[in-house]
Amino acid sequence: MDGKRSIKQFVVFKLDDEEYGIDILRVKTIEKMSEITRVPRTVSYVKGVINLRGEIVPIIDLKERFNLSKTVLTENTRIIIVYAEETTVGLIVDSATEVIDIDNELIEEPPESIDDTESGNVYGIGKLEERIVILLDVLKILNI
């Protein structure tokens, strides 16, 4: 973080009861759950690919990626399509709720204990009044 005063926008989504955020500039679209074609010989959290308006997009189960509880599909389940370098990847989340503005100053470095378990996926912790939003680094989640 460069310490400059500036406001960034994040797409907020939920995994179980925790709130997470991704830089809005990384987000292409948010889609409802659609039929996923399984791709064999991949790691278990890669659920397969979908047809996103003619484009083949790989889908990752974010909860499985973070070793959280098993994803149960509901009405609220969403796929967040993110840009990752030259490609796009979809992330399955329990729900995508809102877009928030966070002042750079309100973003704290992640405590080391979190950083350990999440192996550097966390880019910062956004503090918003009473809420805490864990801000994720998309490229690190995807190991790109």
Place this chain on the structure above:
Amino acid sequence: MDISQYLEIFIEESQEHLQSLNQSLLGLESNPDDVKLLNEIFRVAHTIKGMAGTMGFVTIMNLTHEMENVLDSLRNGDFKANSHTIDVLFECLDYLETSIDSISNSGEESEIGINYLRDKLQSLNKGDNGNVIIKAENKESVLQKDNYIEDFSFNQYDEELARKAIDKGMKVYKIKIVLSKGCMLKSARAFIIFKTLEKYAEIFKSSPKVEDIEDEKFDRVFKLAVVASEDEKIIRKDIESISEIEEVIFEKVSDIKENIKDFEEAAVTDIDDEELKIKTDNYQDLTIKKAKIGKTVRVDINRLDNLMNLVSELIIIKTRLEGIETQSVDLNMTEAVEYLERITTNLHDAVMKVRMVPIERVFNRFPRMVRDLAKEIGKEITLSMTGEETELDRTVIDEIGDPLIHLIRNSIDHGIESKEERIRNNKPADGKLFLRAYQDGNSVVIEVEDDGKGINTDKIRSKIIDLGLINKSEADELDNNGIIGFLFKPGFSTSANISDLSGRGVGLDVVKTKIESLGGNVEVESVINSGSKFIIRLPLTLAIIQALLVNLSTEKYAIPLNSIKEITSIKAENIKNVQGQEVLLYRENVLPIIRLAGILDVKSNDEQQEYLTLVVVKKGEKNSGLVVDSLIGQHEIVIKSLGKYLGNIKAIAGATILGDGQVALIIDTNSIV
């Protein structure tokens, strides 16, 4: 007039014209008397001149004008094209290419070497025939005189046509028409004007070209030259009654007769009717050619991608409609949906095919390159190309040029020996270079072959040891192919001399990296003293292939049809187990059996079935049988990559979107058998 929006079109069109200029010049070199070629070259130079003039690129315009003068003299047989003439014309072509490049980069045309070129062109004209110059100047002054409607002058053919018409008592007019600013359907308006004019007159020339007017490739102004039977007044009245026209300017061409006469007296003898007829025939020839060229449209590839995606979406919706239709009892509905289905299928096919481009686009530039390189290093080399029509996806076409240039340079520099050496070795003095493209199963193969000295593996072996890449005992263990593999290592070159062409040790490794990044591979075959062959194999990424769709449990997979040898049904009990590998005695051969479900981690019940469906696939000479649950049918599919994130998954070549929007994975038979 804001011309910036036309700049891109100008650049692309010019590049296309230059490409055809290049070809014609090469043709002219071997066939200097070919009038058709001369006409073609003249036409191209003239078109470029016109375009450059419109865009305000004066230097290009002037140069092409000088070229026209030379070409005109050639065409009239004032002197013959020799190797020097062709070289000068090639230099002009080079200048034009540089200049167009410079325009596309900076918006400014290049001035480098322009005076030198113009001097050369002028001295070509002077050196051979003094008359020619007088003629050219004279013509110039004639043109100046009737430049009342600017930038729209007659060439010699037009003048002859006009003169003939005037002789017959017809009237010749140049008409400039300016459409009003808000005119919406310019080409339709132009069409109405044309129709109106045709009542009284015959249009024999237009600027821009008729095709361009039809395609709305003009601003608001176009100019026509007509031979009319009626007076200006009558025609004008009728045209002015058409709406959305701002201005109509008439110019009567009447003094052309005198001008032509002057011009004839000054330069050449009388043109009799016979000759005139031939020339007008030529003119018709030209118009036919023009029509052909007008039939392509350039499209940004992103727009095509977009279109493709829209079509895919349309198909998804169509499938949903089909679902609704089955519940409906309305016969009209059923009919409509069936019709929709046919249209979407055709649309899908059409859009997919649009992306494919013949490899000719890349190959086109090689004859010139080989000619120049060979000349430069004093070797005689003949290039033969085959399979230019082989189609590849546009993205691959854009990338494949550089690697091919590298390989061709390599063959010319390292492969083909000098003339003396070839004669010493009892080979014909001129070296042969072959460039071939063809489709082979799922890939497109491009071969670059020369009949040169071949790759000396002993020399490479010692070089590898010298460079300390491996030690001697390791080197001795490597077979020739292993040794040749070192050619593709970075920084490796066997050439003793570093030349302008190659030998700096960058090259083959770049070729390899590039081709692998396109998902292909390079192989080398080489026989010492008789030549070497580089074989590039490229996948048909994004290409359209025929595939067999099969079911595995609830999942659908596609198997490329061209890797399938046959499909059969077998009794499960006939499968034998030999050393842990299931095999079947089939047509007196041992056929290895691969259970696709196992490889793709699908739960399948094929173990319990009495009969199994077997898809026999081939890889080279080897056949294998793939067990599938059931067959769906043959479909034309688009191969899409799974993307960078998933990377290369063994057994999966890519994915495709089926008609109903579902994704099916494509099986890479080569990697599993």
